[in-house]
Amino acid sequence: MELPAFIAPFLIGASIIIILFPEYRLRGVWLVLTISLGAGLGLGITSSTIFLWLAYMGPPGSYYFAAELGLAVILALFAFYRIHYSAYSPQEDSGLNCGAIPGTIAWLRNIFLFLMLISVGSFLLKTFFQDPHGIWDAVDTWNYRARWLFRGGPHWTYAFSLRAKDGLDYPLLITTSVFRMWQILGKDPIAIPILIAGIFTFGSFLILFSSLALLRSRNQGYLAAIFLFVSTQFFNIGTYQYADVPLAFFILSTVVLFSLKDRYPEVSSPLVFLAGLTVSCAAWTKNEGQLFLVLVISVYFIGQLGKKDWSKTLKEFIGFTLGLAPVLGTLFYFKFNFALENAHINVDSLKQFGTYLFDIERYIIVGTTWINKFLTFNDGIVWLMAGYFLFSGKDRSDLIKKRLLSHTTLLLLMMCSYFFIYIIYPGNPRDLLSTSLRRIIIQLWPTWVFLFFYYVKGPEKNVPIPANPPRSF
Amino acid sequence: MFQKKLKKFKSDVDVQLSKYFPSVRAAVLFIVIPALFIVPIYFFSILTEIVTGEIEIPVLEYETRLASIKKDLPANAVVNYVSNSKAPYDLINAAYVLIPVRIVEGPKPAHDLLIFQNFDAAEMPKFEGHTLKKDYGNGVMLFKRVK
Numbered sequence: 001m002e003l004p005a006f007i008a009p010f011l012i013g014a015s016i017i018i019i020l021f022p023e024y025r026l027r028g029v030w031l032v033l034t035i036s037l038g039a040g041l042g043l044g045i046t047s048s049t050i051f052l053w054l055a056y057m058g059p060p061g062s063y064y065f066a067a068e069l070g071l072a073v074i075l076a077l078f079a080f081y082r083i084h085y086s087a088y089s090p091q092e093d094s095g096l097n098c099g100a101i102p103g104t105i106a107w108l109r110n111i112f113l114f115l116m117l118i119s120v121g122s123f124l125l126k127t128f129f130q131d132p133h134g135i136w137d138a139v140d141t142w143n144y145r146a147r148w149l150f151r152g153g154p155h156w157t158y159a160f161s162l163r164a165k166d167g168l169d170y171p172l173l174i175t176t177s178v179f180r181m182w183q184i185l186g187k188d189p190i191a192i193p194i195l196i197a198g199i200f201t202f203g204s205f206l207i208l209f210s211s212l213a214l215l216r217s218r219n220q221g222y223l224a225a226i227f228l229f230v231s232t233q234f235f236n237i238g239t240y241q242y243a244d245v246p247l248a249f250f251i252l253s254t255v256v257l258f259s260l261k262d263r264y265p266e267v268s269s270p271l272v273f274l275a276g277l278t279v280s281c282a283a284w285t286k287n288e289g290q291l292f293l294v295l296v297i298s299v300y301f302i303g304q305l306g307k308k309d310w311s312k313t314l315k316e317f318i319g320f321t322l323g324l325a326p327v328l329g330t331l332f333y334f335k336f337n338f339a340l341e342n343a344h345i346n347v348d349s350l351k352q353f354g355t356y357l358f359d360i361e362r363y364i365i366v367g368t369t370w371i372n373k374f375l376t377f378n379d380g381i382v383w384l385m386a387g388y389f390l391f392s393g394k395d396r397s398d399l400i401k402k403r404l405l406s407h408t409t410l411l412l413l414m415m416c417s418y419f420f421i422y423i424i425y426p427g428n429p430r431d432l433l434s435t436s437l438r439r440i441i442i443q444l445w446p447t448w449v450f451l452f453f454y455y456v457k458g459p460e461k462n463v464p465i466p467a468n469p470p471r472s473f
Numbered sequence: 474m475f476q477k478k479l480k481k482f483k484s485d486v487d488v489q490l491s492k493y494f495p496s497v498r499a500a501v502l503f504i505v506i507p508a509l510f511i512v513p514i515y516f517f518s519i520l521t522e523i524v525t526g527e528i529e530i531p532v533l534e535y536e537t538r539l540a541s542i543k544k545d546l547p548a549n550a551v552v553n554y555v556s557n558s559k560a561p562y563d564l565i566n567a568a569y570v571l572i573p574v575r576i577v578e579g580p581k582p583a584h585d586l587l588i589f590q591n592f593d594a595a596e597m598p599k600f601e602g603h604t605l606k607k608d609y610g611n612g613v614m615l616f617k618r619v620k
Contacts, residue, residue, distance in 0.1 A: 108501070108505070111505060111508070111509065115508060115509075115512045118512050118513055118516050119512060119516075121516055122512075122515055122516045122519055125516070125519045125520060125523060126519050129523045129528070130519065130522065130523065130528050130530070131530070132530065132532075132533065133530075133532040133533070133569070136562070139532060139562070139565055139566065139569050140565050140569075143569070144565075144568070144569050144572070147569065147572040148572055148573065151572050151573040152549070152572070152573045153548070153549070153573065155549045155573065158573075158575060223501060223504060223505075226504055226505060226508045227504050227508070229508055229511075229512050230504065230507055230508045230511050230512065232511065232512075232515050235515075384503060384504065384507065387500070387503045388500045388501075388503045388504055389500075390483075390500075391483060391486070391487075391498065391499050391500035391503065392498050392500035392501075457498065457500075458498075459498055459500075459501040460498075
């Protein structure tokens, strides 16, 4: 019953991808990537449009939904035309054809499908029978606000009131996505936030699989996804309906899109446009996403100025900015007009930053807690990674090493930034560490898994790892 | 020396595993075998908790407790909320369930209506300036301000 509310976002997100890449014709791994990435992007875009409508026109009714559906249908028709046209027009081979890939290890694929099925069962049990309203942040912030937007009528702005100490300036992707679907249905069933949590949780698994299938091999994609299934803490946070998993989804998508850009430079413009969209969605999901946005620009554009042709970098940056603008514009509008100040960043706390920055004890507390948490995260899953690396070894191709450098730098900078946020936190850093460190790791975890499996040797034995993997999926 | 031993250990393991899985690297099993245990065990642990009733869903309990009083509260009203619950999420759960009613924690500043949630006290509480309007029988009471 609730699925029709998801049709428009899915059509919008998937159609944008198809319009940009019509030659893929929705087959194979590309179909998986289009569905999972398109679903997330569609939710990001429609959560932005419904908020703008709400802010300017009041609670959205049939006019809004007619406009949204109209946009979805137009984009879908255009996408259909592009697929149809590309099917009959001779094209220069972009290298991304959909030919069957020999060498898929059938039992590895079957295990992947089996674990996916079991995980779907676990997700349904956990969400519908254990925590249908989500946990803590979901009840206190994300779904709380969505309920206010839906039930509040003319008083919907109370959703951003001073009731809670935290979260006064939290962005709205999850909140307005839930509100949007409730508004369409005319009631507020718990199935909607659960559906959205499911889209981002399983979307992360599918993006991880499909991206590695494109960049390395299907077997590598299966193995990486199986590894993420073992990361039950990532899965748990997804069922809690927290915004950390959607943020992880967009961070992973962004790094994947930049990896695809490095791999397929001939289609860099549409890829950076999509990356702009995913980065803006990350910023629209959580405040940490805004930090991610700054670092993406620093690493992928400013950091490349001396290394690449500046005119090419500028062209890519323009494409990126075009993708960034719509959702980021909504975020700015929200921040300037509705969001109250951040509970932790104010004039008083800024005055103490200097003191905290030179407080060695804070470094010791934060540093030891971080090391301990990383080594024991998800029952010590990093040791499983270490074991795999020890026995498998790294891919010795220089190209892969080169491609990974900027992505690894980006993630390390994110971690450094998080580290210093704990250092300058105006309060006892132990409190913040105990409540947030696990979720901070979760935000970057799927991307670390992606980079790890991009880097290490694949599962296949006696298959030489090409410096430039076959251009097909 | 250590490297030599490690290399020998790796090759021995590889040889043994290659007998059973000739097409993949031994390292793959480091991930696949734990996954085949962990993911199903995780599923059955959730299922067991549900079947044995070892779970609490506070929000649903609050939905049930406060369902009757919600009907008597005007939409968007501001009401006082007092509770003797020691649960850390008591206020948040009540605020979430009662939307679009706005709740103010404690009896002051006094508003026209006051909700009291009694989880364990035997005596009827008294709130200055308020009188009991309705007792819903499940520990939930509605007080009104005396003018």
